[in-house]
Amino acid sequence: MPILENLWIILLLPLIGSAINGLFGSKWPNRIVTSVALGSTGLSFLCALEAVREFLANGQQPFRKEFFDWIVAYNDLRIGFDLQMDQLTVIMLLVVTGVGFLIHIYATGYMSHEGGYYRFFSYLNLFMFFMLILVLAANYVLLFVGWEGVGLCSYLLIGFYFLKKSASDAGKKAFIVNRIGDFGFMLGMFLLFRTFHSLDFQTVFAAAAQPSVAHEAMGQFGTLTVACLLLFVGATGKSAQIPLYVWLPDAMEGPTPVSALIHAATMVTAGVYMVARSHILFTHAPTAMYVVAIIGCATAFFAATIGLVQSDIKKVLAYSTVSQLGYMFLACGVGAFGAGIFHLMTHAFFKALLFLSAGSVIHAMGGEQDMWKMGGLSSKIKVTFACMLAGTIAITGFPPFAGFFSKDAILFGAYNSEPGGKILYGVGLLAAIFTSFYMFRLIYLTFFGPKHYDEHKVHVHESPKSMTVPLMILALLSLVGGWFALPSFWGGTNYFADFLAPIFGADEVVGAEAAAAHQLELILSGVAVAAALLGLIVAWRMYGKGAKEGTSTGLHKILYNKYYVDEIYQAAIVGPLVWLSTNVFWKVVDEGAIDGTVNGVAYGAEAVGDRVRQTQSGNTRSYAVWVVIGAILVFGIIFWPVLRPVFSGSVTGGVR
């Protein structure tokens, strides 16, 4: 059965799994729920593989199929349930289904002692479904459906422990912050529709690719620029970029597999995917791209700085995620979309790995997340330690791990970009240093040094196979994942770039010719490795042989409190809104106008009824009379044309 011909199977399977678990799971023992969840996800993973195989067999012909019309306004707007498959999709598809499947397996171990097991997997499968829609969608609206769906699932899963106030608050926060971004996204879609009279990727991009479409110069805010910026607002919301990144750290309230799957590997990269998907628009709007690059770079830097001092292991990883996403956007911003997607993939591997390992650590520590209360675990949980180390090396960018190649490509792209490429590169490099610092800080605090926990209270134990096996697989992936794109000086060919070439155009090595490029690239990668080493050394000096949690002062305090961004938002936006809604919308509009109207209608009805009920005398004969009156009226109306002559006397009696 050709899966490619009916792609819907891939995304239907998780939906079915979710429905089954959600509807009947509460009655069932965990193992049935497990088999349903894993079965659906695994099957969809296999289907994805098959689909990809067919795609490659077709000589990588971009595949697109319209399954049914969804919204059709007479001849202008057609939005169908259209799925497409091209190189970009292939990568996203494999990442989502593959990593998703692994994390599912992991979750079966991790969640086995939690309540609401079936609920969790129902949500998780639902998330897979929406994510796959997002990835496979062939038009903006369907993509938006997936977009919102994953948002919903993220909300549900962040607030999975809804009895914990912080959890439910975090869920709400994520949802609301995303609303802002989605608002921008929708505006962007409207603008696009107004401009191109369609929302299909094909049509829009084809139209945008026309030479007739003006290539808006830097600093010029044309339609495309505005549209791209609006779309990017959406992306900032979903992918936790400045200024909307605040929800992601709080999202760590959710179970760790969720953090791994949604808030590291897949969902948060949706923004990057979207930007990369509509790269044609962006390339026509350099201003927008520049903004993207700047935002990405800034996010990468700031998040890294915040990550330096966090004490919660998952918070550290969260901020690292934010900053890595920043890297991706930086890549997109400087036009190195391929690098961005590449980093997306590798990041999916090692960040999932890191989160899962962190989860394993937490599991081992019996729910403890504060790194200051760990230490010296390396001997206790060797597998986890090894995997975590692998992930750390990968993210900090030591060759030959994946992170090195992707981050290298990004920085290289940034360096070559104009204008201000050098600055972007510098900031990125700084962020890289910070990255390696806080990652190794995490490693040292967690696995080395003296134990800061009570052995008798906490029984440290290695996690079950179901958790460690995925860790190993991911570790392997984050090791080899980078080898698809060996830098040219490395002698190898950049399969990845070639693979994506049909979409993003030829290799983004622009400006300098090949030889110079080789030199430059070699130097830059050397610098990057040096930066990573620097971070490692500093971290070792500070935390290597154990350290006490000091009282935070000055800069440290500011960083520790995340630049007080949440407080600022609270004061600047939330407070006024609450005041407004309380004193205006609630007190005046709702109670005054709406309730007033409703009650007024009720009173009016009562008053009228009070008069009218007099006719309901309860006397049958009166009713009879009313019937007769009605009959007369009806009769008169019907026969008026016949009757008029009779009354006007023009007909003198009918009897002949």
Next chain:
Amino acid sequence: MVPTTYYIVLSAILFGLGIVAFVFKRNIITLFMAIELMLNAVNLAFVAFSRALGKPNGEVFVLFVIVVAAAEAAVGLGIIILTARNRRSLNVERANLLKL
């Protein structure tokens, strides 16, 4: 030969009388009779027209009307018996439990 109009006028008169009966009688059974009277008036018109136009359909309608009247009488009288049992009176003006 009798002009059709005579029949029609007669049926109109009967119908009017039926209405009068319906409005002025108090005994619920008599009200029913009034309804039957009106139905009969209508039937007369039916037959007269169908004969005048030479189409038997009208007479078929009359048969149907009679059937319906029978059904109505059966059910209606059942109801009447119930009310009489409960209210101890057939006077429709005394059946005013819902009146406030």
Next chain:
Amino acid sequence: MNEFLTQYAFLIVPIIKIALLVFVVLTVDAYLTWLERKVIAHIQARWGPHRVGPHGLLQPLADGVKFIFKEDPIPANADKVAYFLAPFITLMLALTSLAVIPFGPQKFTLWGYESTVGIADVNISLLVLFAITALGVYGIALAGWGSNSKYSLLGGLRSSAQMISYELSLTLSVVGVLLIAGDFSLRNIVEQQGTTGSGLLTWNIFPQIVGFTCFFISAIAETNRIPFDLPEAESELVAGFHTEYASMKFAMFFIAEYTSMISISCLATILFFGGWLSPFPAAWTFTHYLPSLILIPFGLWVIYDGIRYENIFGRILLPGVGTAFAGIGAALLVFPTINGLVQGPFWFFAKVFIFLFVYIWMRGTLPRFRYDQLMSFGWKFLLPVSIANVVLTATVILWRMR
């Protein structure tokens, strides 16, 4: 004079026929009572009436006189209208029901006005008959209700309920015959039974035996005769709906009952027993002499019986009657044309007589039903059976048509 007759023949001839019929029927009723009393008396090993006239033959006359001269009390605060209306309605309807019954095949022309043996020859005569029987309920109901008395009311209610119930199966049981004949006209129904001329084999009784059974039972119930004479169950309600009636009004009910017996018998004869048709194949001409063969010996026996009667009156009367009978018989032998004319009516009345006799016989034989038995029998047995009969007949007919 003559042209007057010819002009208004359409008015005069029927009037004459009606007068004749009424006279005959009333007489027959009167002597039916005599017959009934006699027969039952003999069934119960008694003499029955034998004081008034030879064999009590003048008893009906005496009864009539008594009816006329008895006091006629009206119950206190009876509903006058209903009370007076009831017997008239009953009698009128009973008599009217005979109007559509054809007694013979012949059509004769009097003063240029062609008419039949029988008063009216309507082509929905059967429906008319049923319509009249249907109205028959009112008489009883009004009588029961009008004469402000518990017995009467109960009797009236009972019998009206009974009549409504059994009317259904009465009508339905006839539908079979209708389906066979495909016509409402009694005359045509009879003639359809005699088409092949092979005598009684083509009568409806054979295909419609079930229908006949239902018909006869419900007919008895319809006429409030034993075993269905609940309305006048002496033991429970004195005399039912006519408890409060006396003298002539009572007589009216009485006559009405016997008249309806007659008309029902006629109906049975017509519908199931080939009306005026001879039971023998048309080929057997000698059967035409049966009337004489019956009348002459009967007359001779009556003469003989009269001669050896104890009192002089009887010795004069009976031989007279006997000679009359014998004379008629002889006359039929002598004048074959008249004989031919008489054939139809002869067979018709013979059959009707048999039915009447069966009525009386049953009264002498059967006990009375209990009321609930009556109702459940009517609704739960007769009705379904007659419906089944209808369905069956229709099926067979369709099968034949195929």
Next chain:
Amino acid sequence: MTASLVIFFVLAALAVLGAVSLILQRHPIHSALSLIVVMVALAGLYLLLGSEFVAAVQIIVYGGAIMVLFVFVIMLLNDGEEERTNFSKLATFAGIPLAVAIAGFIGAAILSSSSTLPAATANGSLTSSKTLSMLIFTDFVYPFELTSFLILVAILGAIVLAQREN
């Protein structure tokens, strides 16, 4: 003034008188009797119109079944004369005019519309019951079946209503 006209007027007068007496009679049973008179008169009119089957059915069903039912129920309940309560001012004052009005309306409408009709029995012969039955079982077969269902339902309803719950 042909014979048929005479018969018509006699019957019509009978019907109208019956209807009037239905209104005037105080006792329901007298009203019922007057209604029966009306029905019989109407049956006569049907015969005069030449639709004999309808006439017969009119007598059998209306006269023989429905009205009997009425009389029966009246006897059963035996509520006596109706009390002339006058709780409904509306009916008292507006009743007659309204009735006259609607009758007038109908009459007027009919007069102005049907005055061109041919005489009722212009087209000669009787409507034979065959014609009717053909019509019923071909064109009107579905309504016919429906009515049978209606009857069934009515029977059930009557039984359910009238039985004493015990």
